[in-house]
Amino acid sequence: MNAIAVERGETEPSLLDVPEPTPADGEVLLRTLRVGIDGTDFEVLDGNHGGFPAGDEYQILGHEAVCAVADPNGTDLTEGELVVPTVRRPAEGSHEFFERGEPDMAPPGTYRERGIEGAHGFMAEFVTTPAEFLVPIPDAFAETGVLIEPMSNTVKALELAFASRSLFEWDPKRALVLGNGPLGLLTLAMLQPTVERSYCLGRRDRPDPTIDIIEEFGATYVDSRTTPVSDIADVHEPMDLVYEATGHAKHAYDTIDVLAPNGVGVLLGIPNEWTFDIDGGRLHRELVLGNKALLGSVNSHIRHFESAKESLETLPDWFLDRIITDVYSPTELEDAFDDSTDCIKQVIDFT
Ligand code: NDP
Ligand code: ZN
Structure with missing residues (x-):
């Protein structure tokens, strides 16, 4: 499948052909619809922030996603339902902050961040994640739902x-x-x-x-x-x-x-x-x-995603029309990651 990733030693993203992920028990297989690009992605590309998944020669980018459930894999989700994944996942060892629902307060070293720190991101045709890290969203947010993570x-x-x-x-x-x-x-x-x-x-x-x-x-x-x-x-x-x-x-x-x-x-x-x-x-x-x-303040947990979803509903249409300025396909990488233009929020559309 196609994935947008940065390879070790590089500072520009590439379109790679990587194996499709298989969901483990409790994990859901998601088809990625849209992924937003933000300042953090550029910091990851520059090597100023985050780090590669251990042992991998590339890191799939992207942490602001809207996905559709491709295979609920026995979870409570339904096929085709739209979801926004949260970003932090537990690292090996202590999961104290995750267990009490406050992964955003976990100290460095106790978490990984999808697309940022030690874990692959969402800029791939398919991704997997445990159901507990997914926030269901209405179909009406298919295009604007990428704003939920930053919000x-x-x-x-x-x-x-x-x-x-x-x-x-x-x-x-x-x-x-x-x-x-x-x-x-x-x-x-x-x-x-x-x-x-x-x-x-x-x-x-x-x-x-x-x-x-x-x-x-x-x-x-x-x-x-x-x-x-x-x-x-x-x-x-x-x-x-x-x-x-x-x-x-x-x-x-x-x-x-x-x-x-x-x-x-x-x-x-x-x-x-x-x-x-x-x-x-x-x-x-x-x-x-x-x-x-x-x-x-850094990161956010699932309750903040739920509030952001409600807040997105209240933002004026004229603003939503104007903040997502550029939508690119995965093959238009160079333009998508060119932040020198008049763009505000660039989005990669995997559909
Ligand atoms: P951008 O880099 O897109 O935006 C930063 C903006 O600040 C740019 O528009 C830039 O202007 C402007 N700016 C920078 N320096 C100055 C200055 N000296 N005077 C006036 N304006 C300035 O990033 P995002 O909006 O995506 O994110 C903002 C920051 O927050 C980033 O550092 C990002 O990593 C961080 N972040 C932190 C999160 C957290 O949880 N703590 C979550 C998400 C992001 P110009 O474009 O003209 O250069
Ligand atoms: Zn972001």
């Missing part, structure tokens, strides 16, 4: 952020999203019902489709080249909530400056190593005297 990461991150402010009255009215990639834009969309004013940071010239989306939501586009994050509180206003989705390490520390007292910043970007100067004393003081919180 589930935001569901979790916002849940953590709100939980950290839950001991006092906190009613966030101003939110800033750092990053106008797919994760940033999905988060901007998901925040609309909650906040009164929203801002989204990018570094692009107009005309640009992401700026159009930001403004269509009534949000303010902030260009980091003219308004660095550390100036945003003065130029615009201090923020109750900051969501970082750039992977630009300085933004983590600049977030402390842009937060209003009692605000929370949640960091999702995955930066490379980068040494730079910061005034640690001032940032420490700001955090303490401002009752501010800075949190990291």
Whole structure:
């Protein structure tokens, strides 16, 4: 069968012919319909994040999938039903976090991640996975369901952020999203019902489709080249909530400056190593005297996928039409993984 994978020593994906998987007991055979591409896939390709399955000379990419059940293999699922698989699977050894339904909180080394860390991903005609890692979705989500995985990461991150402010009255009215990639834009969309004013940071010239989306939501586009994050509180206003989705390490520390007292910043970007100067004393003081919180968040578990599914239902059609910009067949690899164009979310369609 066809699979899109990165081979050892390479930084570009290839279309490989690999053996079709056979489901083990408790596993379901899935026919892949669509797989989304995101910033993490490029980090995997560059070798900055994740790792190959032990002993394999290639890693099948992809962690944002919509599949159809090809063989329920004795599970409760039905043939043809659409599902979205979660990403984390237990590694050898302790399964404590999986057993209590919190694989997203498992420490590094105790899990594998499909398409990212030590396990093959979903960019193949067929994949197998235990039924417990599948979220059934309505047929109407066949095309947009690839957004459920990234949205589930935001569901979790916002849940953590709100939980950290839950001991006092906190009613966030101003939110800033750092990053106008797919994760940033999905988060901007998901925040609309909650906040009164929203801002989204990018570094692009107009005309640009992401700026159009930001403004269509009534949000303010902030260009980091003219308004660095550390100036945003003065130029615009201090923020109750900051969501970082750039992977630009300085933004983590600049977030402390842009937060209003009692605000929370949640960091999702995955930066490379980068040494730079910061005034640690001032940032420490700001955090303490401002009752501010800075949190990291990674991955999500099945309950977040369920919430993301509900949240997807509420997103406006115009937005869904515009965020998935490019749909490619597996043979159009080069274009699919070319992130230099105007694309926002690229998707590989295996049908
Ligand atoms: P992208 O790389 O597509 O998006 C990042 C966006 O941030 C780009 O639009 C980029 O702009 C913008 N950006 C980067 N640096 C700056 C800057 N200095 N000023 C202004 N804008 C900037 O990634 P995704 O949207 O898919 O994901 C965002 C990040 O979150 C990635 O690091 C990804 O690995 C991570 N991630 C983390 C998850 C988690 O659970 N923690 C889950 C999913 C993703 P431009 O395109 O113009 O360069
Ligand atoms: Zn993703």
